[in-house]
Amino acid sequence: MKGFVLGGVSSGVGKTVATLAIVRTLADAGYEVQPAKAGPDFIDPSHHEEIAGRPSRTLDLWLEGEDGLRRNYARGEGDICVVEGVMGLYDGDGSSTAMVAEALGLPVVLVVDAEAGMESVAATALGFREYADAIGRDVEVGGIVAQRAHGGRHEQGIRDALPEALEYFGRIPPSPDLEIPDRHLGLEMGEEAALPRDALQDAAETIDAERLAAVATEPPRPETPVEAADAVDATVAVASDAAFCFRYPATIERFRERAELVTFSPIAGDPVPHCDGVYLPGGYPELNAEDLESAGTLSELGDRASEGLPVLGECGGLMAMSQSLTTAEGDRSEMAGILPADVTMHDRYRALDHVELEAIEGTLTARAGESIRGHEFHYSSANVGRDARFAFETVRGDGIDGDRDGLTEYESLGTYVHVHAESGGFDRFLESIER
Incomplete structure (x- = not known):
């Protein structure tokens, strides 16, 4: 199963909403989508399941080890796996989004807050791409999804500013309906605070499903095959x-x-x-x-x-x-x-x-x-x-x-x-x- 990782420039940039919109647009294009979450999260995956109709896989190097991570990925079902990152792309010493992407050999689609920028959005994305080389990580940032970006001149300005090495996959329009309530452990669960389907559909229509499908790659197989363990009488x-x-x-x-x-x-x-x-x-x-x-x-x-x-x-x-x-x-x-x-x-x-x-x-x-x-x-x-x-x-x-x-x-x-x-x-x- 091919896939890509949706990384953020920081926490709170709107990765979950972008993930849900991408799942929706890929499904509308006829792809069977397997959602996944980098990091030890229970709440974001509940939102994934509400939209994708199948449980979201948990991908965490610290919890699972590299081979366990690949086994858990391989247990997924579908044509394309969309992996929502945790925090900012490079944040976290136990299992950052970048570490998960590197272990699986998957490209990164970067979610950038574009509410008040155009050229600066491109500069931010290019910095995230080049930082991987600076710290010796084999992570490929292939392009962006512009969060809270308007259409028209705003969107065109972002596209024009991107260097050739970075693709533009679409935008998430600013909308109060695309906000998930939170509480002390994070967002509310998916069944409690599902986004309005019409607002999510509108966001999905501003994302290029075929470009995203084309950037997805197949990760290496786990060394230990995915096999059911022996049954216990319990x-x-x-x-x-x-x-x-x-x-x-x-x-x-x-x-x-x-x-x-x-x-x-x-x-x-x-x-x-x-x-x-x-x-x-x-x-x-x-x-x-x-x-x-x-x-x-x-x-x-x-x-x-x-x-x-x-x-x-x-x-x-x-x-x-x-x-x-x-x-x-x-x-x-x-x-x-x-x-x-x-x-x-x-x-x-x-x-x-x-x-x-x-x-x-x-x-x-x-x-x-x-x-x-x-x-x-x-x-x-x-x-x-x-x-x-x-x-x-x-x-x-x-x-x-x-x-x-x-x-x-x-x-x-x-x-x-x-x-x-x-x-x-x-x-x-x-x-x-x-x-």
């Missing part, structure tokens, strides 16, 4: 609702490939399914804390965990496994009570980084002494009991207390870190809960 129950919505598609794929998968909604009060283990992904438990407390599912889950049912929680899942959750406004709700911790939300984020953990002892996602890589981004802190047991030391990142992560109680584990299926963590989880 059923895993995955919480899935507005409180637990941060999960990588590759994780769900791995569960379905290797085990039986069932889903349930703690917000709706669904009973905990008959299963061998439970996965509580991240999400927004703080926005649904009262419903989670009153529904009763978390209380039942706490009872089941105390009887030995393994529960794995990541970030929001850790919060739900705690004794209590207090919002930034001071409202306190009882949670599952599995872990000896009380969680409090804050107005500013408490951690944001690629993370490396080393297992102190064998746990649900790693054997003793193994390292596992992931990502953390949260606005909460956990006040843990004096007798709390930790499964990991933090080699990189903040974890729960700055030095450690992974609270463990009974047969359960709660961590602030999100890991990808290519890390091996979820394979270890499935093998741990096998009957």
Whole structure:
């Protein structure tokens, strides 16, 4: 599958809107489009899926390694893969957009804010193209999409200013309808704040689908072939609702490939399914804390965990496994009570980084002494009991207390870190809960 990377000159330049418009214009031209996201994001991919009609792939060198990155890309379906970048093109030491483009050998289409410029837009794009050589990265910036650019003289001025080495692929017109609301963890989810289809269609019509299709290239195949792993005799129950919505598609794929998968909604009060283990992904438990407390599912889950049912929680899942959750406004709700911790939300984020953990002892996602890589981004802190047991030391990142992560109680584990299926963590989880 051919593809290209949509990089930005900075965060906030409008990469997500440009990605959605490009997906739309390619689909209108008859191409099957596979969306993807560089970096450990859950929110932007939800918008991709709303428009493309298929899950967006997560492409992160730190989380997956180079071969894992290529395997995850190769699992995609379609004619063209559109990879939305993270932050600015060269920003980030763990897995920048440029690093992902280089690992996959894909060209970069640069999103440049053109609201108040013409020649300066071309100068900016040329600087991004030449910077790759200056730092020794094999990254090809092939052209631009002009964000917030008017038509007529404005558009023509941008086109005329571009050097021959840079193609003009089109523009995203300025429009208040092409703005996605945000909140403390980023944009709102795709199903909550989908862009108006007519505004997105108008933007799609100002982009040249055939030029974009022509610039796409085929990445190298992974060294390790894409094959389904051996099945395990286990059923895993995955919480899935507005409180637990941060999960990588590759994780769900791995569960379905290797085990039986069932889903349930703690917000709706669904009973905990008959299963061998439970996965509580991240999400927004703080926005649904009262419903989670009153529904009763978390209380039942706490009872089941105390009887030995393994529960794995990541970030929001850790919060739900705690004794209590207090919002930034001071409202306190009882949670599952599995872990000896009380969680409090804050107005500013408490951690944001690629993370490396080393297992102190064998746990649900790693054997003793193994390292596992992931990502953390949260606005909460956990006040843990004096007798709390930790499964990991933090080699990189903040974890729960700055030095450690992974609270463990009974047969359960709660961590602030999100890991990808290519890390091996979820394979270890499935093998741990096998009957």
